[in-house]
Amino acid sequence: MPQEKPDLRSLSEPVRFKRALTLLLMTLLLPGSAQIAAGSKKAGRWAWRVLAGIVALVIFVIVLSLIWRAGAINLMVSPKTLRFIQILLILLAIGWAALFVDAYRLGRPLTLERNHRLTTSIIDGVLIVLVMSVLIWGSTIVSTQRDFVASVFGNGKKSEADKGRYNVLLLGGDSGADRIGTRPDSITLASIDANTGRTVLIGLPRNMARVPFPAGTALNKKFPDGFHWTDCAENCLLNGVYTYSAEHPALFPGDPNPGVTGTKQAVEAITGLKVNYHVLIDLAGFRDLLNAVGGITLDVGKRVPIGGIGGPIKGYIEPGANQHLDGYHALWFARSRAGATDYERMTRQKCVMTAMLNQLSPTTVLTKFQGIAKASKKVVNTDIPAGDLGTFTDLALDAKKLPVSSFSAVPPLIKTGNPDFALIKTKVAEAIGKSEALDKSSDDGDGKKTNAPSNSTTKKATTPVKPGKSSSTPSKPGNDVDDVASICKA
Template sequence: MPQEKPDLRNLREPVRFKRALTLVLMTLVLPGSAQIVAGSKRTGRWAWRVLAGLIGIVLFLVVLALIWRAGTINLLARPGTLRVIQVLLILLAIGWAVLFFDAYRLGQPLTMERKHRLTMSILDGTLVLLVVGALIYGSVLVNTQRDFVASVFGSGAKSKAEKGRYNVLLLGGDSGADRVGTRPDSITLASIDADTGRTVLIGLPRNLAKVPFPEGTAMAKQFPDGFRWKNCTINCLLNGVYTYASEHKSLFPGDPHPGATATKQAVEAVTGLKVNYYVLIDLAGFRDLLNAVGGITLDIGKRVPIGGGTSPIKGYIEPGRNVHLDGYHALWFARSRAESSDYERMTRQKCVMSAMLNQLSPKTVLTKFQGIASASKEVVSTDIPAGELGTFTDLALDAKKLPVSSFSAVPPLIHTGDPDFALIKTKAAEAVAKSEALDKAGSGGDGKTSNTPSSKTSTSTTKKPSTSKPTSSPTTSANNVDDVASICKA
């Protein structure tokens, strides 16, 4: 039975006011404590049980995250788990609001002077708005995350790491009213160490000809001599594989993404590396995603035209140190091909990827999450299953601490019209081996230092930046293996 409300009229006014104020503040600090002291002890005990249960769950997740970070993220990222969290936050908001109103009632405001009664009403109302508002906003963020995961990530089969590495194909799709279908103008294979997150970016030119396909695949049967002009009629280059497969879905029965599947197969055959998953980023919507994260900052060594090709040049992105690019300018920096070659463009795209990896902080994700999630739903498509989200988030956090290296299959090493695919495989394997050697040696960066880089790894290097003008080729080394940080410091 609830306790009988005590009569406070015999207490002096300052005492009554302080008592009422204390009850409300006790509810803010420890929900249910006001009821234990002056109201229904049963209600207070139930509030404490709920609070203890929530604290226990949080502590369990913290300990689990310390032991198994990827598994914890996978658990929390599940749409079902997110729905439960969303409902719990709403119920917690309602319950806490009820406790605040009850604490206000227990203070018997009608027995106080008008100014004290007004003060208590304003304080209690403000605390209800702050606490409940924060919890409801949290539930909105959780719902946004649930919608994002359900919209972007699939429920397909999990792909195991091959020789301790995940290889994720990053495609920059350029679709629009003036384009026939989607053609990936940016093709990069990110080879990620499954233990350390150390990443190698393997860039493949979009105009790579005669690309083969793995034996036994539908595309290999269709093009036994490779994807070449005598077998097809339009754009028989690497970036045309996506369009061809999308227009010949009968070759991929039951596959919802034949273009991505065929491109993955081609990249596997070209590099000799198993492709676990793909991520397709629509460059037309990339601007919104970059704006959502606040843009990126780069050191730019050469002016880059805005426009060109079929449209006039509208201006330039000028060279300089710590140049901040919003979504519009970052997109042009990544995709501009006027006054440069495709190979220089490939390097700029890798610089943008590296910048986003290193500059996208947890604080940015938290404070701008709704904008990021909203833009990502329109920009990103992938076959990474939702159950692997934690694995790759965990690897991304590790990758932020390490430099990103790369290999580009471009001239003069590779003749794109008549590629030496055996050489591409050899050089890709060498780039991966060089990256793995750094982990085995316990090196924190370029193999010359053991210092662990900060979250802005690419902003520092033991090498002095070159003062020479960039050439049309993105690399200067004999084997076309380069350190992205030495080209564009992100």
């Protein structure tokens, strides 16, 4: 590094002290500027080039997110991108610390009085620790994100939208020591418009009997008249398909997850919809996930027991508006069966899903990401590939602005002991058609769809759901609901 000009040595000591502090402040605000002003201009210019490159990358991502939000998210959650960012942050921490050390040297600490030299040294040390801590912490967050994406999403096979919709099977169940969701406690198909994110939740009761399977599948050949107890020794109801399939892997050669595959096939045959992906949630671990995000706020319409059905009732979730529930209480709100029907519980589960959709803001996810990622790795199993994460995040952000409608294949319309599967398919198609009718499609000249309310009824239906307004359900929920939030009221 070049030495200072001789005339700088003639400066008074207070001026030299201010100069030393200024060089440190310059390095904090604009790394490399101290070197440009008083040291190696070559080193300073390299620091500026790195800084300019980072600014250019940030601007590129911002512009990309405005033009193609899903693409920007996919880019930012790619394991390769995350690894690059992680290494970059570590290198930036080292490089910035080196610039602070050099700026301290350029301040000529040996020419300062003892107190001023001590002050300069402390400030320089604090700034180095501060900058390195922030960047290393950032690299830790990025590493957690990378591990989360790799652990939960992995490299599943991409599935294209079917007839303009993504259909995602949501399964919830208790896990054992080495398994997750052996017998699903909750079975819901989320049908999502691939353009608008508008969602229909299709609830299927776990005790649905005689469920069919698609023609040509091994399960169809095994149970040509539907899955029921005259043909097998298992609990031959819809939630038993998972167990039966998992225990008969020979029916699914080479399939690493026959339980999910069998359940997907049953749901496809019941609803007439192609199932693109599944999300399997461990309800026992779901409590930790809800705690990680700070809980959810629900309207509780009636007293909900904690426990019961095979065990004592340990307490109650009392009715009331805007009840904030932690993970423990929210889990029992979703799964409690004591004093209620399975169908009421299905509706409560939809209320929890809707509350999470509305209340989990990007800010919440970002600030509590490490806790969410840690819990999610234990809670969630899915075949959604990492490459589609941006697509579904994008759709979720759109869905937050729209009401969620639903259809439940439950009594009195559907008799679960002897279901009319043709009627179920018809009602599912009607629910989806009604949802899609809320969005008038028009061509903007580029082949893209734009959405507009079709009439006054639509305007009312598309009023955004207010966060925090979700919850309990009537004891006899309807089969068709245009807005799940409307039945989640105290």
